[in-house]
Amino acid sequence: MRKKLFKELLQSVTEAAAIERGVAKPSRTFRVRSANDVVRVRAKLGLPQTKFARLLGISENTLQNWEQGRRKPAGPAKVLLKIAAKHPKIVLESAA
16 A cells, blocks of 8 residues: 555656646646735735724724625725725825
């Protein structure tokens, strides 16, 4: 059993090397989703979740749900996020 397992592993490594060199194509690919828009906007503003949620007038739980992709912002919150993405200074000034 071990020899069979070793041969399978060796075959996998050989295939991976061929894919890396561009000689072979992978049988499947995976895409890792980057941070969503809410996370990007918050990072752009340089705010922790607590302050960002307060700025938007929402609960921290709602923000966490948005950031983790369980829910999506809608209506006025969506518009405010777009404004914050394009004009972060204005949004930060309004919070002060």
